[in-house]
Every structure is written in C-alpha cells, then in structure tokens.
Amino acid sequence: xxxxxxxxxxxxxxxxxGEVEYLNKKFIQLFGYTLKDIPTLEHWWxxxxxxxxxxxxxxxxxxxxxxxxxxxxxxxEPIEREVRxxxxxxxxxxxxxxxxxxxxxxxxHDVTDNKRQEEALLESEQMFRLLSEQxxxxxxxxxxxxxxxxxQAMSALCEYSLEEILNWGPEEF
Numbered sequence: 002x003x004x005x006x007x008x009x010x011x012x013x014x015x016x017x018x019g020e021v022e023y024l025n026k027k028f029i030q031l032f033g034y035t036l037k038d039i040p041t042l043e044h045w046w047x048x049x050x051x052x053x054x055x056x057x058x059x060x061x062x063x064x065x066x067x068x069x070x071x072x073x074x075x076x077x078e079p080i081e082r083e084v085r086x087x088x089x090x091x092x093x094x095x096x097x098x099x100x101x102x103x104x105x106x107x108x109x110h111d112v113t114d115n116k117r118q119e120e121a122l123l124e125s126e127q128m129f130r131l132l133s134e135q136x137x138x139x140x141x142x143x144x145x146x147x148x149x150x151x152x153q154a155m156s157a158l159c160e161y162s163l164e165e166i167l168n169w170g171p172e173e174f
Contacts, residue, residue: 005023005025006025006026007026008025008027008108009027010027010108010109010110011024011025011027011028011030011031011032011108011109011110011111012024012025012027012028012106012107012108012109013025013028013106013107013109014104014105014106014107015042015104015105015107016103016104016105017067017071017100017103017104017105019041019042019043020040020041021036021039021040021041021042021044021045022104023036024036024039027109028109031086031092031094031109031111032049032084032086032087032092032109033086033087033088034048034086034087038087042060042063046059046060048085048087049084049085050084050085051085059082062080066078066080066098067098067100067105070098070099070100071100074100076097076098076099076100077097077098077099077100079095079096079097080095080096081093081094081095081096081112081116082094082096092111092113093111093112093113093115093116094109094110094111094112094113095109095110095111095112096108096109097110133150133152134152134153136152136154137154138154139151139152139154139155139158140152140154140155141155141166146170147169147170148166148167148169149167150167151163151166151167
C-alpha cells in the first residue's frame with residue numbers, strides 16, 4: 002500500500018469485473034478523477050474517451066488484453082493512449098497492467114512532454130531537410146570525418162553521387 006501511494010506513477014487497482022478499488026495520489030493528481038468519479042471502468046471509459054466509438058474500441062482492446070494476460074499469467078503489452086483529464090486537458094499516457102488472480106494493477110505514466118518533444122524534433126528535422134534539399138548552396142554534415150548528410154548541391158559541386166559521398170571514409174579526404 003505504501004509503495005503504491007508514494008509511486009511516481011499513477012496506479013489504479015481494479016477487480017476483473019471492472020470495479021475500481023484504489024487510486025493512488027499520483028493517479029488523482031495526473032487525471033483529476035477520484036473514486037467518486039470512476040467507481041467502475043465503465044465510468045472511466047466515458048470520461049477518459051468522450052467519443053463513444055473510440056471508448057468502445059479502447060474498452061474492447063482493454064478487455065482482450067486483460068483476458069490474454071490473465072490466461073498467460075503475464076503483463077499485458079504496454080499501450081500509449083491520449084486521455085482526457087477531468088480539467089479537459091489531453092495527456093498521452095503509457096498504460097501498463099498486471100493481472101493478479103481477480104485483480105488488475107494498472108500503472109499510468111504521463112509521456113505527454115516526451116511526445117511533444119519528439120514531434121518538435123521531427124518537425125525540426127523535416128524543416129532542415131526541406132531547406133537543405135532546396136538550397137543552392139552545398140550542405141554537408143560530417144561526424145568524426147564521415148559524411149552523415151549531403152545535399153544535391155554538394156553532389157553537383159563534387160561531381161559525385163550522394164551515395165558515393167556518403168560512403169567516403171576519413172581516408173578519402
């Protein structure tokens with residue numbers, strides 16, 4: 002009980018039939034929902050996933066994964082999902098669950114910031130690639146004397162293909 006209460010991750014304990022028995026402080030802090038809000042998983046589906054069709058899909062996947070984990074005696078595969086919190090904020094959550102007899106222990110890790118950082122990095126990489134590929138100036142990135150990236154203008158200047166330049170090692174200088 003003390004470990005769950007002080008965990009840095011949200012934890013919920015439910016019965017196999019869907020009654021929510023316990024929510025730790027981090028769960029309540031993360032989502033804003035208390036046991037009064039979600040006495041059963043049915044309540045959770047509708048609050049966390051306001052689109053009824055999406056809620057039904059999530060519920061179906063949850064039931065299937067729980068059944069499979071219970072039969073195999075293993076943890077269910079981790080899943081990332083967007084969840085609507087009580088204040089309306091949308092969080093990306095890494096869900097994990099362990100089935101123990103008639104109990105299911107769910108852990109919730111907020112990966113929203115990580116996802117936003119990944120998206121920003123991807124957007125930045127796409128912007129760099131677009132700018133460098135359209136540039137009339139030669140662009141090359143070297144690391145430890147090895148070409149990691151060259152644009153078409155660099156290829157034209159050197160009169161070698163992109164593939165040839167990218168295969169050059171430090172000895173080709």
